[in-house]
Amino acid sequence: MINQALMEEYQSTNLEILEAESIHIMREVFAEFEKPVMLYSVGKDSAVMVRLAQKAFYPGKIPFPLLHVDTGFKFPEMYEFRDNFCKEIGAELIVHKNEEAMAQNANPWDWGTVKCCSQLKTKGLLDSLANGGYDAAFGGARRDEEKSRAKERIYSFRDDRGQWDPKSQRPELWNLYNSKINKGETIRVFPLSNWTELDVWHYIHLENIPIVPMYFASEREVIVRGEQLIPVEEKTRLQDGEKTERVMCRFRTLGCFPCTGAIRSEAVTLPEIIQEMMVARKSERITRIIDHDQEGSMEEKKKEGYF
Amino acid sequence: MTEENINIDEMLQQNRDADLLRFTTAGSVDDGKSTLIGRLLNDCKCIYEDHLEALERDSQKLNRKLDFALLTDGLKAEREQGITIDVAYRYFSTPKRRFVIADTPGHEQYTRNMATGASTANLAVILIDARHGVLTQSKRHSFISSLLGIPHFVVAINKMDLVDYSEEVFDDIRKDFESFSAKLDVKDLIYIPISALCGDNVVNRSDKMPWYDGTTLLRHLETVHVSSDRNLIDFRFPVQYVSRPNLDFRGFCGSVASGVVRVGDEVMALPSGKKSKVKEIVTFDGPLEQAYPPQSITVCLEDEIDLSRGDMLVHPLNLPKLERSVEVMLVWMSDVPLKINSPYLIKNTTNTVRGSITDLKYSVDPADLHRVKADTLELNQIGRANIELFRPLICDEYTRNRTTGGLIIIDPMSNATVAAGMIIHRTEGKESIRGQEKDAPTSRNITHVNSLVDSKLREKVLGHKAATIWLTGLSGSGKSTVGLALEHRLVQEGHACLLLDGDNVRSGLNRDLGFSADDRTENIRRVAEVANLMNDAGIIAIASFISPYRSDRQNAREIIGSDRFIETYINTPLDVCEERDSKGLYVKARAGEIASFTGVTAPYEEPEEPVLKIPTHELSVDDAVDRIIVELKAERIIS
Numbered sequence: 016m017i018n019q020a021l022m023e024e025y026q027s028t029n030l031e032i033l034e035a036e037s038i039h040i041m042r043e044v045f046a047e048f049e050k051p052v053m054l055y056s057v058g059k060d061s062a063v064m065v066r067l068a069q070k071a072f073y074p075g076k077i078p079f080p081l082l083h084v085d086t087g088f089k090f091p092e093m094y095e096f097r098d099n100f101c102k103e104i105g106a107e108l109i110v111h112k113n114e115e116a117m118a119q120n121a122n123p124w125d126w127g128t129v130k131c132c133s134q135l136k137t138k139g140l141l142d143s144l145a146n147g148g149y150d151a152a153f154g155g156a157r158r159d160e161e162k163s164r165a166k167e168r169i170y171s172f173r174d175d176r177g178q179w180d181p182k183s184q185r186p187e188l189w190n191l192y193n194s195k196i197n198k199g200e201t202i203r204v205f206p207l208s209n210w211t212e213l214d215v216w217h218y219i220h221l222e223n224i225p226i227v228p229m230y231f232a233s234e235r236e237v238i239v240r241g242e243q244l245i246p247v248e249e250k251t252r253l254q255d256g257e258k259t260e261r262v263m264c265r266f267r268t269l270g271c272f273p274c275t276g277a278i279r280s281e282a283v284t285l286p287e288i289i290q291e292m293m294v295a296r297k298s299e300r301i302t303r304i305i306d307h308d309q310e311g312s313m314e315e316k317k318k319e320g321y322f
Numbered sequence: 323m324t325e326e327n328i329n330i331d332e333m334l335q336q337n338r339d340a341d342l343l344r345f346t347t348a349g350s351v352d353d354g355k356s357t358l359i360g361r362l363l364n365d366c367k368c369i370y371e372d373h374l375e376a377l378e379r380d381s382q383k384l385n386r387k388l389d390f391a392l393l394t395d396g397l398k399a400e401r402e403q404g405i406t407i408d409v410a411y412r413y414f415s416t417p418k419r420r421f422v423i424a425d426t427p428g429h430e431q432y433t434r435n436m437a438t439g440a441s442t443a444n445l446a447v448i449l450i451d452a453r454h455g456v457l458t459q460s461k462r463h464s465f466i467s468s469l470l471g472i473p474h475f476v477v478a479i480n481k482m483d484l485v486d487y488s489e490e491v492f493d494d495i496r497k498d499f500e501s502f503s504a505k506l507d508v509k510d511l512i513y514i515p516i517s518a519l520c521g522d523n524v525v526n527r528s529d530k531m532p533w534y535d536g537t538t539l540l541r542h543l544e545t546v547h548v549s550s551d552r553n554l555i556d557f558r559f560p561v562q563y564v565s566r567p568n569l570d571f572r573g574f575c576g577s578v579a580s581g582v583v584r585v586g587d588e589v590m591a592l593p594s595g596k597k598s599k600v601k602e603i604v605t606f607d608g609p610l611e612q613a614y615p616p617q618s619i620t621v622c623l624e625d626e627i628d629l630s631r632g633d634m635l636v637h638p639l640n641l642p643k644l645e646r647s648v649e650v651m652l653v654w655m656s657d658v659p660l661k662i663n664s665p666y667l668i669k670n671t672t673n674t675v676r677g678s679i680t681d682l683k684y685s686v687d688p689a690d691l692h693r694v695k696a697d698t699l700e701l702n703q704i705g706r707a708n709i710e711l712f713r714p715l716i717c718d719e720y721t722r723n724r725t726t727g728g729l730i731i732i733d734p735m736s737n738a739t740v741a742a743g744m745i746i747h748r749t750e751g752k753e754s755i756r757g758q759e760k761d762a763p764t765s766r767n768i769t770h771v772n773s774l775v776d777s778k779l780r781e782k783v784l785g786h787k788a789a790t791i792w793l794t795g796l797s798g799s800g801k802s803t804v805g806l807a808l809e810h811r812l813v814q815e816g817h818a819c820l821l822l823d824g825d826n827v828r829s830g831l832n833r834d835l836g837f838s839a840d841d842r843t844e845n846i847r848r849v850a851e852v853a854n855l856m857n858d859a860g861i862i863a864i865a866s867f868i869s870p871y872r873s874d875r876q877n878a879r880e881i882i883g884s885d886r887f888i889e890t891y892i893n894t895p896l897d898v899c900e901e902r903d904s905k906g907l908y909v910k911a912r913a914g915e916i917a918s919f920t921g922v923t924a925p926y927e928e929p930e931e932p933v934l935k936i937p938t939h940e941l942s943v944d945d946a947v948d949r950i951i952v953e954l955k956a957e958r959i960i961s
Contacts, residue, residue, distance in 0.1 A: 188441035
């Protein structure tokens with residue numbers, strides 16, 4: 016009989032359990048798929064994903080490439096961070112752009128966010144997966160982010176057009192994941208499914224994981240639009256009567272600059288960010304304009320093949 | 323809690339130390355399940371303002387009051403139809419614990435989703451509407467939860483506000499549920515009267531039910547002890563893949579499914595049976611001395627042995643089963659019904675094997691647990707089946723190990739996950755299996771282990787030899803009285819000794835046995851095995867059992883070994899025993915109230931050559947004990 020003291024000795028913390036689960040998932044994918052790829056968005060969740068992959072395959076290197084679907088609308092700090100970071104850890108980085116749509120000057124101001132996302136992100140992603148012949152793609156999505164994501168499996172089956180059918184998902188029991196697919200079909204894999212935003216930040220803090228400096232507060236040039244702080248970049252368009260101002264702020268999530276708002280914040284260290292998180296009364300995706308552009312917008316985008 | 327008085331270090335520490343509880347809730351909209359989840363999240367301050375605002379907007383759009391269901395029903399189709407189609411996972415935390423809620427649909431057509439949510443849960447919240455009592459849906463949820471091995475149940479009797487917070491209503495439902503749950507395999511079950519709508523006993527204690535002195539739901543969720551549910555005994559390490567980053571390194575990657583492994587441990591690779599030792603436990607964060615579930619690690623061995631994905635590392639003295647044929651409880655999850663003898667893929671741990679379902683024994687109606695003869699299983703049906711495999715599975719029974727005992731079945735044509743299976747013991751629940759196999763262990767994979775300590779060494783440590791004094795005789799002959807006095811004397815004189823008494827054993831170890839000839843035989847066999855173990859440990863055993871059949875006593879003699887089996891016949895005549903009738907049993911037997919009573923309606927076969935005869939109608943208790951002590955000394959058991 017194992018006594019109480021031993022039970023406690025063999026007790027794992029919440030973050031340790033989450034880490035172990037994510038590593039287990041990554042190893043399953045590597046063992047069962049022919050050509051996996053890790054989607055890399057340069058954000059904090061991607062940073063955690065890369066660290067988990069390093070842990071899963073240590074002392075080996077990450078045995079699959081990182082794929083960045085680039086819309087051309089990311090913040091300059093993100094590109095700089097991406098290139099340095101990948102070089103530093105010796106990861107293979109593939110950057111894919113939907114050149115055709117970019118040549119037609121795709122942008123959210125003229126095209127609207129729905130169409131712009133669909134071309135630059137969704138089509139970009141589907142094309143790059145098809146071109147690379149990848150049968151499994153890791154994504155850093157979490158179930159706590161958005162209500163349709165709360166329904167997503169860890170192995171999310173996509174048909175040969177990359178579409179998600181929320182009504183007939185494969186049952187997923189224990190840690191037994193079904194990796195069987197036909198040619199052309201893919202599995203999106205979400206190792207961070209059970210993590211929360213707080214877990215991600217706490218893990219970044221404990222593990223000293225490098226992240227894009229934009230997550231920390233600094234004084235930035237922004238447009239105050241309702242409750243949103245829209246960062247001003249080279250291509251940002253001002254609406255009539257709008258003026259830019261300098262505000263102490265930071266980003267809770269990082270996406271395309273026309274569609275990502277900042278929040279007022281004084282947090283310049285990770286503990287300060289976490290403290291802010293713990294008392295936050297608004298979800299992180301409030302600053303993502305695309306989540307709110309139509310009823311059930313995330314679900315619609317995901318059905319088409321978006322992450 | 324205000325922003326100012328939060329100590330960030332303390333919070334981080336809390337968040338870091340918090341453990342994790344995964345629980346399921348099931349029920350339809352009407353049971354108030356979503357309201358309950360909304361209440362938990364809301365009262366724990368875990369709903370973001372923008373989510374709450376969106377909720378208000380969505381509720382208005384659908385012409386409803388603030389409807390928490392819209393929080394968890396994330397799919398468009400679910401919101402439109404007001405039903406839950408698929409499992410939704412919700413996360414919240416308190417300073418004590420992190421929680422993952424698997425919010426599952428309760429309707430029959432979503433049994434598979436319920437099973438999915440239950441597979442990883444530690445606890446199930448069964449919601450019952452106080453106005454309607456125990457409905458089929460609650461039974462279905464409970465049955466599936468117990469089938470999937472959830473150890474802790476909370477029956478939350480909801481909407482108490484609508485029944486005037488009545489204790490009587492609560493008690494009636496509780497009794498009703500108890501009569502159902504007695505048929506289930508549930509370790510821990512509590513009942514809490516709540517009102518999710520009004521918040522009674524959910525997060526905050528209610529003052530409306532002074533008759534209830536138990537805990538609130540949240541408090542129970544925060545404190546229920548789950549770490550001991552893990553199996554830390556049987557080391558099982560299914561290999562996910564072999565890591566060979568360079569010629570000098572060969573490590574086996576995987577998660578510890580159960581048990582504990584340490585550097586230096588002798589391990590065996592299955593199915594090859596090759597042994598080696600653990601050289602190193604490698605992780606990115608540095609080497610470990612030991613690893614336990616659910617850690618993900620890389621194990622390096624001393625020797626180069628054949629081991630790859632699908633194989634398992636175990637301790638050589640604690641082996642799983644290696645089976646080409648397993649019996650399972652299946653939950654069918656596909657629109658396409660089960661096809662007997664069709665090829666399927668079976669995935670168990672990291673091992674995927676071809677196989678087929680060769681025999682369907684019955685299906686179970688979750689509502690009343692009746693077994694029905696069945697030729698197939700359709701979507702959401704549950705049944706017991708036999709699976710034959712082309713290559714062996716390395717597995718355990720599900721009740722012992724949820725990781726190595728669970729499997730999924732995949733249709734190789736459609737690639738769909740068509741069923742989930744829980745491996746059960748082949749003889750579990752079978753009738754009249756006992757006796758047939760008494761000579762051979764049920765599993766073919768049992769290897770006898772020899773102790774490094776010999777009996778001489780034990781005798782030296784304890785100062786005496788081990789033996790079993792087997793007291794046989796009629797009911798009322800004085801076996802227990804003599805046995806108790808003998809035990810007392812031996813222990814007083816400094817000997818290790820324990821009395822095994824019929825009635826005591828029947829209320830514990832053998833409580834599943836009755837008084838038929840078969841059950842009496844099994845009763846004696848088990849007692850003999852226990853006495854044998856005690857003797858092996860060096861202890862003197864006194865077995866006080868009527869043991870009326872010669873063949874049973876002979877069997878006990880063989881189990882224990884004739885050199886340490888001291889058959890002692892308490893030969894008090896029947897009329898004296900009946901005269902004494904200390905337990906009033908003879909009166910009942912003569913009145914026909916006891917079907918099978920030794921000496922009255924069942925035979926007693928006298929020992930032919932007992933070592934001792936003790937006529938208690940002629941001897942005092944002390945004299946009886948003296949006679950046995952003299953015999954023990956003569957046999958040099960004690961000095």
